[in-house]
Amino acid sequence: MNFKKTALASAIALTLATGSVMATTTTVGGEFILDKATINAGGTINLALLGLDSSGAVDRFGEQQGSVIIAVVNTIKGEIVGGSTYPGATPDDPRPSSGQFTSQVRYFRLNQGNGQVSINYPVTATGTDSVTITLQERIPTTGGGVEFKTIASAERVVTINPPSSAPKALNVVEFKASALDPEKALGTTDDGIWADGITGKMTAGVAGAQIIVESENPSAAGELTVTLRKGSTSVPYTTQMQLGKAIVTLDNKVTSAGKYYIEATFKGFDGNSVDLLYPDTVEVISTGLPRSIVLSANKQRLNVNAGQGATVSATLKDEYGNTTTSRAGTAITVEVKDANTTTTGVAAFDIPVGVGASKGSYQIGVAGSSAFTKASTASLVGTALSGPNRTTVSGITASAPLAISAVEKTLVVSPLFTTAQMAGTEFKAFTVVTSDNNANVGPITIQNTTTSESLTVNRDPSTNVVQGFFKTATDGATYLISDSTGVYAQQLVDAAGIIRAAATNVELRNAHNQKVTSVYAGTIASSTDRAAYIPERSLKMFDTFGNSVTPGSPGGTGTFTASSTNSISVSYMGTGTASAGIPDLSPGGVVEVRYATVGTKAFSGTDNIALAFDKPGLGTNNITVTTNVSAPEKLTAINAYITQDKIPTNSEVALTVEILDQDGNPYPTTDVTVLFNDGLTGEGVIQNPDVRDLSGNIIATGQQLFTTAGSRKVLVVGAGAVEGTFKLTFRNPDGSVKAERTFTVASAYEGQCSTSNLSACTTQVDCESALGFFAGDKCSVRPELTSTGSVFDPTTGEVTEGTLDFFGGIYQALKAGDGFTKTAVLSCYGPNNPVSIQAAFQVDPADVGKGGEVLIVGLLTIGEFNFSGWYMMDLNNIVTWDGMSLAGLTAAKEVGELPSLYSSVLYQGQFYIGGLLNLYVGYRNPAGKVVFSSSAIQANIVNTDTCPN
Known part of the structure; x- marks a missing residue:
C-alpha cells in the first residue's frame, strides 16, 4: 500500500512540519519541599520548588538555552498566593510570575532553578489537602508559539487541623471608606485599648467600605461577626479571621443615615470589641441628592379664625428616606398647594429651603392668605421648584398629601407650672376651657413635643385643671393639648420641663451604653502584674423610670469604693477623692485593681470586684464586676518547621520558626537568638550557611531572630554549591528552650525514587x-x-x-x-x-x-x-x-x-x-x-x- 496516502502518514508529516526549535534544558528533575505538612486552618504553608540537574543539584543554568522552567501548582482546599493563571503563549511571554514564599491552579516560573509558593488555608478548611506539582519546560517552536514538556511531578499531602480560636481580646482598628464614596471620607486608626476609638464616615447605600478587626492573639482564626447597630436597627456582617486579623467589606445595604456603633464578636468567645469608654462608630450620611419631599405639621387641627395656627415644614429626603441637603448647592422652593382650596380658602404658599439646608417651614392658619375661611380640611401637596422661572426640579417627587383641619371651636389653655417637675410625680399642669364654655369636653391629651410622651387625663369639673404625670425627663417645655373627640382646635403651650427622680439603680455600662458585668485584666508595661480598670464614667445611675441620674455631683449620686480579696492593690487614679470615686463623673478617673502574677501573692483565675455605693435609695448598694486574670505568658517552646532536612545543593527552602507560650499560643518576644553549627564539629561542616528573612536581610550567627517583639518568622535557607552539613539553633537567653535543625546538603537523588532518580x-x-x-x-x-x-x-x-x-x-x-x-x-x-x-x-x-x-x-x-x-x-x-x-x-x-x-x-x-x-x-x-x-x-x-x- 502507499504509505504516504494513509491518514496516519498524513499526521506524521504534519508533526514534522512544525517542530520545536530544539531548545534544551539541563533540568531533568524536581524536588518540592514544604515547611509544614500539618497546619491549623487559617494558617499558611510555604513550598520550595526546585528544578534539578542530572547530578541532583538545583540547576542554576536550566534556562540558558532559551527554555523556561514552569511549576504548575494545584491545591484543592488552599488559596495560592501569587503566581499566574496562564503559563504563557509565546517564547518571550513574561507569564507566569516567579511567585513568593507566603480547587486553585497557578503557574510559577523558576529563577535559576528555585521557586517559592505560599498557600493559605481558610479557617473553614478541614481534613487533608492534596497539593500537586508538575515541573514543565516551556519550549519555543518554529511557528512562534510554545510547547510544553513534563520534567517531573509530585504530590504533597497537607493535614489541616481545626483553627486556633482564642482571640483573647478584639479591637476594631480601622475604618476605610469606599473608593466609590463621593465624599471619600476616611476612617481613623485605633492604636490601643484606651484609644479614642474609631470614627468612620460613609455615604448611605455605597458599597466597599472596610472595617478591620484585630485580636490580641496574633494567630487567632475563626468566624467573626461585625455588627453595625443604630437603635433597634442591626446590620451584621460575617467573615473569617485569619492570623489575628479580619476585614469586613460593607455592601450597599447600609442605607439609613445616622451614627452606628461598630461591634465585633467572635464565635465561641465570650466577649466583644467594645471599650468601656470610647465607642467605635461610623456616621452614615445622606446621599446629598434630594429625591422626595415630606410635608409635616406641628398640629392637625387649628382655629378657622386667625389664631395660633400651625407650622408646616417641608423636608428634603434622599432615595432611602434620609433627611438630606442638596450637595448641588442650589436653593429649592417648595410650592405648597391645597387641593381643596375652593372649600378652605387656603391659597398656595412657598416654603424656601436655602442652600445647605434640608428643611424649611411656613406658618399656616394665621391672618392672611393662608387662613382658613371656614371649617374644612386642607389637603396640602408640596412640589420642588428652582430658579426665577420656578422650574419643576426633575428627580424630586412631590410630597404625599398632608391633611390639616380647621374647626370653629378651640381649646383655651393656661399653664400652671413654671418650674420643672420630678418624673413620676403628679402635679397640677394646665387649666383647660373651651371657646364655647363646654363643661363636658371629655378627656384631654397632653403630649410633650420633645419626647412625644403623652397621657390622657380628665379635667377637674370644678376647677377645669388637668393633672400631669410624666416619666421621661426632658428640658423640653412645650406641650400639645388636644381633646380626645377631635372637636376643638389643638393648642401648643410653653411651661416647664421634667427632671429625673432619685437614683434607684446603678449599672456598669460600656461605650455603646450596654450593660456589662465583667472587665478586661490586661498587662502592664515593664511589669508582670495585670490590672483591671473601671472608669468612673462607665458607672451609670438611673431612676425608677430609666432616666439617667448621672453625671451629677456627690450630693446626687453619692460615692463608691472598690474592693477585691485577690488583688494586691486598689487605687483611685484621678478620682474625686483619695478614697472613693464619683459615678459617671466627666472626665473622671479610673479605679485600678492590680494583680500579681508571680510571687507569693500571685493570682490567676476569675476575681470578683465589689463596688459599694453610699447613695441612699438605691435598690441595691453594691454590684459585683468580674475579671479574668490569666497567668503570665512565658516562652515555653520554639518550633522550627521543615518537612525534610536533606536539601539539594544550590537550593532555597523555607524554614518557619514559631515561638509559643505554655498554652501553645504565640509568644511575642525579642529573646530568641540564632546560632550556626552550635556544637557541630568534624569534616564537611558548612561554616556560613545562607539564612535570610523574606525581605532578603541576612541573618548572622548570634543575631536576635526578632528586632521587635515577634512570634513567627519565615526564613529562606540557602544551600550553596558545596555538599556538607550545617545546624541552625534557635534558643532563649539561658538555653533552656531551644529548637535545632541539622541540614544535609547533597544530591536530591541519593537513595530516593523520583523522576530524576x-x-x-x-x-x-x-x-x-x-x-x-x-x-x-x-x-x-x-x-x-x-x-x-x-x-x-x-x-x-x-x-x-x-x-x-x-x-x-x-x-x-x-x-x-x-x-x-x-x-x-x-x-x-x-x-x-x-x-x-x-x-x-x-x-x-x-x-x-x-x-x-x-x-x-x-x-x-x-x-x-x-x-x-x-x-x-x-x-x-x-x-x-x-x-x-x-x-x-x-x-x-x-x-x-x-x-x-x-x-x-x-x-x-x-x-x-x-x-x-x-x-x-x-x-x-x-x-x-x-x-x-x-x-x-x-x-x-x-x-x-x-x-x-
Missing part, C-alpha cells in the same frame, strides 16, 4: 509514579515519541496537530543496559530475547474522567517476502486495518474513566518472525474523537542465528 525505584508502582517504564526488575526512562500527537475530528474528518505528550519504547532482555528505546534493533528473536513494549500518553483534560477506548495500530513490513500491512488490536485479537479509516479502528481496551496520564504494557513476550514493526498508540473518546501518536515505536527484528542458548 529512577534507579531507586524498585517496583512497578513506584516506577510508574516516577514517570518511568519498568522491566527486567529495573525502572528506565520512558522515551518521548512526540510532544504534540494528532487529533482526528469525526465531524469534519480532518486530522490536526495536538498538544499532548506521547511516550513509548521497547526493552529487550539481551540489551537490558539500554533500558527502553524508541527504536530498537533486535538481532535475535525468540524465547532467549523476550521484550517489553510499553507506552504512556497524556489525555486531553476535556476527556479526563470520561469513558474511552485505547487504540493500538501496527505497520508490519517483511522485506524478504515483499510484504507490508496494517494491523490493529481488537481486544485480545489482531485484525487487519485498511490504514485509512480512523473511525473504523477497533478498541484494544475499554477504559471506564480516562486518567490524566495513561500508561500500559502493550506487549510482553517474544517475537516469532523477523521484519520491521511500527506501533502507534492513542485513544478514542465517546464522541469519536481519536487522539494518537504521530511517531511510532519501531522494532527492527533481524532474522539471524546469533541468539545465545
Whole structure:
C-alpha cells in the first residue's frame, strides 16, 4: 500500500512540519519541599520548588538555552498566593510570575532553578489537602508559539487541623471608606485599648467600605461577626479571621443615615470589641441628592379664625428616606398647594429651603392668605421648584398629601407650672376651657413635643385643671393639648420641663451604653502584674423610670469604693477623692485593681470586684464586676518547621520558626537568638550557611531572630554549591528552650525514587509514579515519541496537530543496559530475547474522567517476502486495518474513566518472525474523537542465528 496516502502518514508529516526549535534544558528533575505538612486552618504553608540537574543539584543554568522552567501548582482546599493563571503563549511571554514564599491552579516560573509558593488555608478548611506539582519546560517552536514538556511531578499531602480560636481580646482598628464614596471620607486608626476609638464616615447605600478587626492573639482564626447597630436597627456582617486579623467589606445595604456603633464578636468567645469608654462608630450620611419631599405639621387641627395656627415644614429626603441637603448647592422652593382650596380658602404658599439646608417651614392658619375661611380640611401637596422661572426640579417627587383641619371651636389653655417637675410625680399642669364654655369636653391629651410622651387625663369639673404625670425627663417645655373627640382646635403651650427622680439603680455600662458585668485584666508595661480598670464614667445611675441620674455631683449620686480579696492593690487614679470615686463623673478617673502574677501573692483565675455605693435609695448598694486574670505568658517552646532536612545543593527552602507560650499560643518576644553549627564539629561542616528573612536581610550567627517583639518568622535557607552539613539553633537567653535543625546538603537523588532518580525505584508502582517504564526488575526512562500527537475530528474528518505528550519504547532482555528505546534493533528473536513494549500518553483534560477506548495500530513490513500491512488490536485479537479509516479502528481496551496520564504494557513476550514493526498508540473518546501518536515505536527484528542458548 502507499504509505504516504494513509491518514496516519498524513499526521506524521504534519508533526514534522512544525517542530520545536530544539531548545534544551539541563533540568531533568524536581524536588518540592514544604515547611509544614500539618497546619491549623487559617494558617499558611510555604513550598520550595526546585528544578534539578542530572547530578541532583538545583540547576542554576536550566534556562540558558532559551527554555523556561514552569511549576504548575494545584491545591484543592488552599488559596495560592501569587503566581499566574496562564503559563504563557509565546517564547518571550513574561507569564507566569516567579511567585513568593507566603480547587486553585497557578503557574510559577523558576529563577535559576528555585521557586517559592505560599498557600493559605481558610479557617473553614478541614481534613487533608492534596497539593500537586508538575515541573514543565516551556519550549519555543518554529511557528512562534510554545510547547510544553513534563520534567517531573509530585504530590504533597497537607493535614489541616481545626483553627486556633482564642482571640483573647478584639479591637476594631480601622475604618476605610469606599473608593466609590463621593465624599471619600476616611476612617481613623485605633492604636490601643484606651484609644479614642474609631470614627468612620460613609455615604448611605455605597458599597466597599472596610472595617478591620484585630485580636490580641496574633494567630487567632475563626468566624467573626461585625455588627453595625443604630437603635433597634442591626446590620451584621460575617467573615473569617485569619492570623489575628479580619476585614469586613460593607455592601450597599447600609442605607439609613445616622451614627452606628461598630461591634465585633467572635464565635465561641465570650466577649466583644467594645471599650468601656470610647465607642467605635461610623456616621452614615445622606446621599446629598434630594429625591422626595415630606410635608409635616406641628398640629392637625387649628382655629378657622386667625389664631395660633400651625407650622408646616417641608423636608428634603434622599432615595432611602434620609433627611438630606442638596450637595448641588442650589436653593429649592417648595410650592405648597391645597387641593381643596375652593372649600378652605387656603391659597398656595412657598416654603424656601436655602442652600445647605434640608428643611424649611411656613406658618399656616394665621391672618392672611393662608387662613382658613371656614371649617374644612386642607389637603396640602408640596412640589420642588428652582430658579426665577420656578422650574419643576426633575428627580424630586412631590410630597404625599398632608391633611390639616380647621374647626370653629378651640381649646383655651393656661399653664400652671413654671418650674420643672420630678418624673413620676403628679402635679397640677394646665387649666383647660373651651371657646364655647363646654363643661363636658371629655378627656384631654397632653403630649410633650420633645419626647412625644403623652397621657390622657380628665379635667377637674370644678376647677377645669388637668393633672400631669410624666416619666421621661426632658428640658423640653412645650406641650400639645388636644381633646380626645377631635372637636376643638389643638393648642401648643410653653411651661416647664421634667427632671429625673432619685437614683434607684446603678449599672456598669460600656461605650455603646450596654450593660456589662465583667472587665478586661490586661498587662502592664515593664511589669508582670495585670490590672483591671473601671472608669468612673462607665458607672451609670438611673431612676425608677430609666432616666439617667448621672453625671451629677456627690450630693446626687453619692460615692463608691472598690474592693477585691485577690488583688494586691486598689487605687483611685484621678478620682474625686483619695478614697472613693464619683459615678459617671466627666472626665473622671479610673479605679485600678492590680494583680500579681508571680510571687507569693500571685493570682490567676476569675476575681470578683465589689463596688459599694453610699447613695441612699438605691435598690441595691453594691454590684459585683468580674475579671479574668490569666497567668503570665512565658516562652515555653520554639518550633522550627521543615518537612525534610536533606536539601539539594544550590537550593532555597523555607524554614518557619514559631515561638509559643505554655498554652501553645504565640509568644511575642525579642529573646530568641540564632546560632550556626552550635556544637557541630568534624569534616564537611558548612561554616556560613545562607539564612535570610523574606525581605532578603541576612541573618548572622548570634543575631536576635526578632528586632521587635515577634512570634513567627519565615526564613529562606540557602544551600550553596558545596555538599556538607550545617545546624541552625534557635534558643532563649539561658538555653533552656531551644529548637535545632541539622541540614544535609547533597544530591536530591541519593537513595530516593523520583523522576530524576529512577534507579531507586524498585517496583512497578513506584516506577510508574516516577514517570518511568519498568522491566527486567529495573525502572528506565520512558522515551518521548512526540510532544504534540494528532487529533482526528469525526465531524469534519480532518486530522490536526495536538498538544499532548506521547511516550513509548521497547526493552529487550539481551540489551537490558539500554533500558527502553524508541527504536530498537533486535538481532535475535525468540524465547532467549523476550521484550517489553510499553507506552504512556497524556489525555486531553476535556476527556479526563470520561469513558474511552485505547487504540493500538501496527505497520508490519517483511522485506524478504515483499510484504507490508496494517494491523490493529481488537481486544485480545489482531485484525487487519485498511490504514485509512480512523473511525473504523477497533478498541484494544475499554477504559471506564480516562486518567490524566495513561500508561500500559502493550506487549510482553517474544517475537516469532523477523521484519520491521511500527506501533502507534492513542485513544478514542465517546464522541469519536481519536487522539494518537504521530511517531511510532519501531522494532527492527533481524532474522539471524546469533541468539545465545
